[in-house]
Amino acid sequence: MSARELILSALRQGNTATAAGEPNDAGAIAAAADALIADLSLGRPRLGEGSLPMLFERQITSPKVAASLDKAASLADVPRAVDIYLTTHGLAREIALQPEPALTAMDWSGYHLHEEVKSDTIVAVGKALWGIAETGTLVFHSGPHSPTLFDFFPLHHLVVIEASRILGYLEDYVAASMGQPVPRNVNFVTGASGTTDIEGTLVRGAHGPRFLHVILVEDS
Amino acid sequence: MTTASSAARSSAQASDPFSIPFDERIKEALDNKTLKIAIDRTTNNARDKRAAAVAAWPGFAEARTLGKSIKQHVIDHLDHYLVEFEANALRSGAKVHWASTSDEACAIVIDLCRKAGAKSVTRAKSMLGEEIGLPHALEDAGITRVETDLAEHIVQLAHDRPSHIIWPALHRTREEVAELFRANHHKPQNSDDIESMVASAREELRGRFLAADVGISGANFLIADSGAICTVTNEGNAELTTTIPRVHIVTAGIEKLVPSLSHAMVLLRLLVRSATGADLTQYTTFHCGPKRRGDRDGPEEFHIVLVDNGRTKMRNEGLADMLRCLRCGACMNHCVVFRQIGGHAYGGAYPGPMGSVMTPIFNGLEKSHDLPQACTLNGSCQEVCPVDIPLPTLLRGWREKSWREGLEPQIVRQSLGFWAFGARHPFLYHIGTRLAVRGMRLFAKGGWIRSLPLASGWTRHRDFPKPAPRTFMEEWNQQQRLKAKG
Amino acid sequence: MDAVPLHNQPTVSDRPKVALYVTCLVDVVRPRIGFAAISLLEQAGCDVSVPQSQTCCGQPAFNSGDDDHARALARNVIRAFDSFDHVVVPSGSCAGMIHKYPELFRNDPVWLHRAEALAARTYELLSYLVDIRHFMPKDVTLHASATYHDSCSGLRQLGVMEQPRKMLAAIEGLSITPLPGHDVCCGFGGTFCVKYPAISNAIVDEKARDIENTKADLLLGGDLGCLLNMAGKLHRRGAATRVFHTAEILSGFGSGPAIGEED
Ligand code: SF4
Numbered sequence: 004m005s006a007r008e009l010i011l012s013a014l015r016q017g018n019t020a021t022a023a024g025e026p027n028d029a030g031a032i033a034a035a036a037d038a039l040i041a042d043l044s045l046g047r048p049r050l051g052e053g054s055l056p057m058l059f060e061r062q063i064t065s066p067k068v069a070a071s072l073d074k075a076a077s078l079a080d081v082p083r084a085v086d087i088y089l090t091t092h093g094l095a096r097e098i099a100l101q102p103e104p105a106l107t108a109m110d111w112s113g114y115h116l117h118e119e120v121k122s123d124t125i126v127a128v129g130k131a132l133w134g135i136a137e138t139g140t141l142v143f144h145s146g147p148h149s150p151t152l153f154d155f156f157p158l159h160h161l162v163v164i165e166a167s168r169i170l171g172y173l174e175d176y177v178a179a180s181m182g183q184p185v186p187r188n189v190n191f192v193t194g195a196s197g198t199t200d201i202e203g204t205l206v207r208g209a210h211g212p213r214f215l216h217v218i219l220v221e222d223s
Numbered sequence: 224m225t226t227a228s229s230a231a232r233s234s235a236q237a238s239d240p241f242s243i244p245f246d247e248r249i250k251e252a253l254d255n256k257t258l259k260i261a262i263d264r265t266t267n268n269a270r271d272k273r274a275a276a277v278a279a280w281p282g283f284a285e286a287r288t289l290g291k292s293i294k295q296h297v298i299d300h301l302d303h304y305l306v307e308f309e310a311n312a313l314r315s316g317a318k319v320h321w322a323s324t325s326d327e328a329c330a331i332v333i334d335l336c337r338k339a340g341a342k343s344v345t346r347a348k349s350m351l352g353e354e355i356g357l358p359h360a361l362e363d364a365g366i367t368r369v370e371t372d373l374a375e376h377i378v379q380l381a382h383d384r385p386s387h388i389i390w391p392a393l394h395r396t397r398e399e400v401a402e403l404f405r406a407n408h409h410k411p412q413n414s415d416d417i418e419s420m421v422a423s424a425r426e427e428l429r430g431r432f433l434a435a436d437v438g439i440s441g442a443n444f445l446i447a448d449s450g451a452i453c454t455v456t457n458e459g460n461a462e463l464t465t466t467i468p469r470v471h472i473v474t475a476g477i478e479k480l481v482p483s484l485s486h487a488m489v490l491l492r493l494l495v496r497s498a499t500g501a502d503l504t505q506y507t508t509f510h511c512g513p514k515r516r517g518d519r520d521g522p523e524e525f526h527i528v529l530v531d532n533g534r535t536k537m538r539n540e541g542l543a544d545m546l547r548c549l550r551c552g553a554c555m556n557h558c559v560v561f562r563q564i565g566g567h568a569y570g571g572a573y574p575g576p577m578g579s580v581m582t583p584i585f586n587g588l589e590k591s592h593d594l595p596q597a598c599t600l601n602g603s604c605q606e607v608c609p610v611d612i613p614l615p616t617l618l619r620g621w622r623e624k625s626w627r628e629g630l631e632p633q634i635v636r637q638s639l640g641f642w643a644f645g646a647r648h649p650f651l652y653h654i655g656t657r658l659a660v661r662g663m664r665l666f667a668k669g670g671w672i673r674s675l676p677l678a679s680g681w682t683r684h685r686d687f688p689k690p691a692p693r694t695f696m697e698e699w700n701q702q703q704r705l706k707a708k709g
Numbered sequence: 710m711d712a713v714p715l716h717n718q719p720t721v722s723d724r725p726k727v728a729l730y731v732t733c734l735v736d737v738v739r740p741r742i743g744f745a746a747i748s749l750l751e752q753a754g755c756d757v758s759v760p761q762s763q764t765c766c767g768q769p770a771f772n773s774g775d776d777d778h779a780r781a782l783a784r785n786v787i788r789a790f791d792s793f794d795h796v797v798v799p800s801g802s803c804a805g806m807i808h809k810y811p812e813l814f815r816n817d818p819v820w821l822h823r824a825e826a827l828a829a830r831t832y833e834l835l836s837y838l839v840d841i842r843h844f845m846p847k848d849v850t851l852h853a854s855a856t857y858h859d860s861c862s863g864l865r866q867l868g869v870m871e872q873p874r875k876m877l878a879a880i881e882g883l884s885i886t887p888l889p890g891h892d893v894c895c896g897f898g899g900t901f902c903v904k905y906p907a908i909s910n911a912i913v914d915e916k917a918r919d920i921e922n923t924k925a926d927l928l929l930g931g932d933l934g935c936l937l938n939m940a941g942k943l944h945r946r947g948a949a950t951r952v953f954h955t956a957e958i959l960s961g962f963g964s965g966p967a968i969g970e971e972d
Binding site: 138172200 | 261264265266267268269279280281282285286289290292293296299300301302303305306307315321322323327371372373374377390391392393395396397400417418420421422424425428429432433449451457458459460462463466467477482483484485486488489491492499501502503504505506507508509510511512513514515517518519520521529531535536538539
């Protein structure tokens with residue numbers, strides 16, 4: 004017997020011994036699984052008061068997530084917001100720009116742009132698909148416009164997110180992406196890379212970005 | 224390094240820790256003073272953070288019950304979900320492999336590495352990898368293995384075994400890590416603060432990520448309805464491990480399934496809060512199949528190795544509850560025994576309460592029968608377990624088996640038998656206790672006994688109070704007689 | 710677990726017939742706790758008896774995996790306490806063991822029923838006094854500071870935590886200093902402490918240091934096993950902390966000798 008058959012047959016033998024009387028056809032199992040999460044409020048903390056962008060801002064800048072955040076009135080103001088960040092941190096105006104049309108369409112005059120992110124990239128600017136207020140999470144889907152390594156190579160990761168893309172709970176992301184093809188990678192980014200591996204002390208910038216900066220675009 | 228910590232090398236580094244008797248492993252751990260300091264620094268922090276996270280979530284208890292039901296549902300219908308997952312994973316372009324044993328699992332991984340012509344592989348921390356002995360298997364196959372999780376990197380440099388499932392290098396103090404990095408890194412830190420050390424490791428490992436031919440990760444969840452696998456990490460090393468090389472291999476226990484993404488979310492919240500006290504770790508990534516058309520990065524091959532290694536046996540033979548485990552580590556952070564002896568003394572891949580339940584499955588009860596015994600059954604592990612695994616009950620289950628199989632020392636069996644015989648005969652019993660009290664009092668000086676034959680386990684470390692002159696029963700009966708006389 | 714045992718019905722409120730389960734350690738080492746318990750139960754309006762055929766609850770056998778002996782001892786306890794409204798135990802650990810008897814008789818319907826019935830009317834002393842008898846100590850004075858250790862079985866299995874503190878708060882002159890790690894195991898663990906003395910010692914040593922750091926005069930708790938472990942360690946370390954079972958303090962025996970002090 005193959006390992007696959009061995010495992011499945013052992014499990015099926017066990018089924019009759021342990022789960023007698025349990026529904027065993029696919030439909031009944033799926034119904035049981037759905038029933039478990041029918042009341043979503045059971046499994047999650049309650050969001051506080053306020054609009055989703057407000058809650059998102061509060062969470063992502065809280066000590067737990069510890070990202071920095073700046074606001075831009077519109078997408079067109081993003082390059083200026085990036086400039087403010089670079090200036091405050093004494094960084095050159097040289098960025099790797101995620102090949103996302105909304106970003107590449109902006110006016111980056113005065114910047115030295117790279118289309119690719121490299122292992123030694125200092126600053127990358129990207130755009131998240133969603134934000135999640137509950138956890139202060141930025142969501143990226145890998146694809147031609149969103150290479151995964153943009154989120155992991157740079158030292159400073161600057162992320163544009165539109166206020167209209169902020170969701171409440173983790174499950175709202177599931178609902179929002181329901182019925183769409185599953186991307187190769189879904190990356191939930193919740194703060195800059197960190198490690199507590201030496202004596203439980205949190206240090207940022209372990210392997211991924213040391214700094215995560217969010218540019219929240221209020222009007223889109 | 225102190226002499227105490229170099230002594231610790233034997234059970235931290237032995238290829239078969241069970242070849243060292245349990246008592247010696249304990250002694251070695253307790254004699255190592257820096258070990259206790261290191262354990263406290265990490266576990267105290269972890270307990271405080273978890274407590275704060277749970278306190279800030281009034282619905283935690285309900286979520287815990289729900290998490291438990293979800294896992295239980297999956298374990299009850301594991302065959303169904305495995306088949307569903309496999310079909311969806313294949314559809315996403317992944318290759319799915321099945322392994323009944325740890326040897327089979329390692330052989331599959333090695334074979335895939337060879338086919339990929341791999342000289343160097345990066346690994347993102349995976350407890351399943353430790354369980355099946357993958358690090359050794361890779362080395363034996365002559366493949367360069369690069370551990371990329373910071374703690375695993377430390378463990379690799381020190382030739383140690385991991386000592387905790389969330390913080391594998393928990394047994395190393397910062398001073399020891401600093402020394403290791405100075406001895407091994409190309410550009411060691413200039414100063415021994417933790418930030419500089421982390422920066423040095425970052426620099427050391429960057430090139431290794433780029434040079435790897437294969438990346439190997441574990442999985443925290445397998446999502447049945449999409450065929451995706453989920454990794455939950457902090458450092459970003461998992462994504463660098465899985466995105467850069469041409470081949471990504473996932474090794475995962477078959478119990479990691481969840482029906483859907485929504486179910487995974489419920490468990491994620493429980494897992495992360497219980498492990499580190501955060502709401503979500505920095506990086507939660509769902510990996511589904513290989514590189515797609517138009518992708519600028521990502522692996523060309525994506526392999527998932529589904530590993531049984533005793534899990535079907537656990538499910539069918541009374542340890543099904545254990546398969547709910549999310550590997551959060553809370554049980555060990557709260558375990559009074561773990562907090563004294565650390566992870567290495569346990570001998571298996573998994574330490575602490577959950578390790579004591581599972582190690583007899585992986586290594587055999589005969590080798591590891593001490594683990595379920597070395598527990599006060601105080602219940603704090605179950606109390607903090609995010610999926611309410613009855614760890615004390617499962618540990619007692621092993622004790623029952625040990626007893627039946629005669630694995631417990633003869634002296635324990637005889638004394639218990641003697642005691643039980645007396646206790647079944649109340650008349651004899653009460654005579655016995657009267658004699659015992661009088662006998663014990665002979666050893667007392669002042670109110671205390673400093674040394675008592677047959678009880679040296681007690682009196683070596685603490686005093687025993689001198690019993691009252693007469694037992695409660697004697698005293699009570701006399702009072703009753705006096706009362707009756709009026 | 711179908712039929713609710715009749716004994717469990719609240720039909721015995723005014724003057725329940727209560728059997729005291731003394732426990733081995735109280736019987737042999739510190740009978741005062743037994744007498745303190747009787748005094749408290751009587752003050753709380755109970756008719757107290759001490760069945761003579763009681764012996765060990767079987768916990769050492771049960772925790773060693775020796776189920777045959779555990780069952781034999783359980784039967785003995787079940788028989789001894791058959792005819793009482795309530796069984797009260799000055800130990801969370803032994804009361805907790807009685808609550809586990811049904812596990813031992815999973816495959817024996819007759820004894821299972823009796824085991825469940827006994828479990829349903831068995832209580833740990835301090836929680837019984839507060840939860841069932843709504844008892845509060847009156848006119849007890851003790852000028853001292855005390856710290857409190859919550860023993861594990863009582864705390865996690867039976868929910869004993871607030872009850873002793875509530876009663877102690879009614880004692881005049883007694884102040885309570887919280888013990889950091891009050892809910893962390895002291896390392897006793899029954900047979901554990903003699904099977905793995907080195908680990909047990911490391912645990913109780915840490916516990917003793919925490920107790921000493923509170924600077925309290927007294928250490929109180931509800932389980933003699935744990936108290937002996939901590940008292941023995943404190944004494945070996947040369948600490949001056951005096952150790953009592955909570956029942957002794959509540960019944961006014963606090964003026965007498967602490968554990969390890971001569972009469
Ligand atoms: S047994 Fe429970 S507490 Fe321990 S690691 Fe598993 S999930 Fe966490």
